[in-house]
Amino acid sequence: MRTSIATVSLSGSLTEKLTAASRAGFDGVEIFENDLLASPLTPEEIRARCADLGLTIDLYQPMRDIEAVPEAEFARNLRRARHKFELMRRLGTDTVLVCSSVSPLAEDDDTLAAAQLSQLADLAQEFGVRVAYEALAWGRHVSTYEHAWRIVETADHPALGTCLDSFHILSRSSDPEDLKGIADIPGEKIFYLQLADAPLLAMDVLQWSRHYRCFPGQGGFDVAGLVRHVLSTGYDGPLSLEVFNDVFRQAEAGPTAIDAHRSLLVLQEAVGVLEPPAPVVPTGIAFAELVTPDAEPVSALLGALGFARTARHRTKPVDLWQQGEARILVNTGPALRRDGTALAAIGLESPDPEGAARRAEALLAPVLPRRRTLEDAPLDAVAAPDGTELFFCARTTPELPGWHADFTDAAAQLPAGTGVQRIDHLALTQPWHHFDEATLFHRSVLGLQAQESVDVADPYGLLRSRAVTTPDGSVRIALSVGAAPSEDGAHAQHIALATEDVVTAARGFRKSGGQLLRMPANYYDDLAARFAFTEDELATYQDLGILYDRDAGGEFRHCYTRTVGRVFFELVQRDGDYRGYGAQNAPVRLAAQHTAKGLTGG
């Protein structure tokens, strides 16, 4: 289907918005009046620019407070409309959006509304323009799509139809029963379809709409369900994104437009009108790769954690450290040195690496040059929105040439270690404006499932955190973001290592010279109040800095190493079917990390 985006959804000047929309692959745009008013380009120049960029202007918007008003007021409205219809002729666009009136002058009179909209449509017709009437969820008298449609039906004018906007519809009701009326509207009377998602917030609907809309698949609405109803009417206009969002207004237009277009590709897949390569769900974490300017502190940390350096890459300054099924690559390649030690890449075990890369590419993920030398196994890789490189690796079975064919000595004897079995999860801090994008990316491109978003208090901010996982937990990635843009781009990332016995692992780590993050006594006092631990257990946990959490499924014990560069490690013991990440304890851990930073000056 044709795709379109409202200029209000992107940051920058009108020209920047149009360029970003075109580059991301949109077919058209809705021009928001303010963007035109603020542009130095004439309407003819805007028209030409759009044509050069391969964009149609699908909608001009909005006209406000038109209908069901006293005669004198309506005469003024028609005068204003004539002016705008002339403008639209110059722009070369034929559909105008009229949103339901919020004016105190408007009367609760459907007959009057229909009659005046019909007069407006008469005038529009003279200019070859169609009027699409949309119910704002906060409209004074018309606030539902059914009501707007009844008025359009009453007016019965060929140049008057309705505009459906998923936000206005789904913010009022998520009951599928309430959407059934859509199927009764003849498709040719739906002049336009605007799409936006939103997080499920309990707040004033106007504020919700103007500040928190997001792209389909990034919020809590069933946008695909609504689109299915609309398509069942025979609607064949564009799928058009109209997103008012404080973050997107500020973020760079180019990446936002790509994120936006990805959301429409995924939506079209969900409703069955597009068939990109199928998702290939990863089956495990093959490796995590750290880049560092100085291998020494990282090697010391990994050694104390019980990892052994088992191999070296044939052609690159990359070491493989291993314990159980946990594999960590340490890369000191000068080309990769950035801001100190960082988690730069993740190897995802995939049943079909090429298929995974094909899907990623179809969903607009930047495909990275394959890392390959003469004797290397080629690896398909894409970049996540935060820049993390994601490698799709064949499962390390004998039949498939695995990623570690690139390494020598892969069969070296492993030492006993501290009981680390595998990587439990990876935690990546996202740039402040990439959180919604990151969730959609990991869900749609990697086929992971997003869990609930949780807020975590940090002494110097509030973090939002959301995990994306496979159903069996073989891949867990925790994405988090600060509430506001941060000067400090070097946010912490961490690698959580799974063990069946965190006390033994922590003791082994410390015995080998590792330093565990200390937690305050008040925390253990609170644990004693909440749970029936013995004094010995509590003393052990306090000594090792072990934190505790429990949910309906099971228990969680975890502790932390000091941070090297941007990276620290966590040792975790999951018992039963515990599904979380100890979010309950995160404020205490974050405060302890701030304290530790102060103490060590780093």
Ligand SMILES: O=C(O)c1ccc(O)c(O)c1
């Ligand atoms: O918030 C608004 O005023 C507004 C304007 C035009 C729209 O299409 C819309 O959905 C909302």
Ligand SMILES: [Mg+2]
């Ligand atoms: Mg709208």
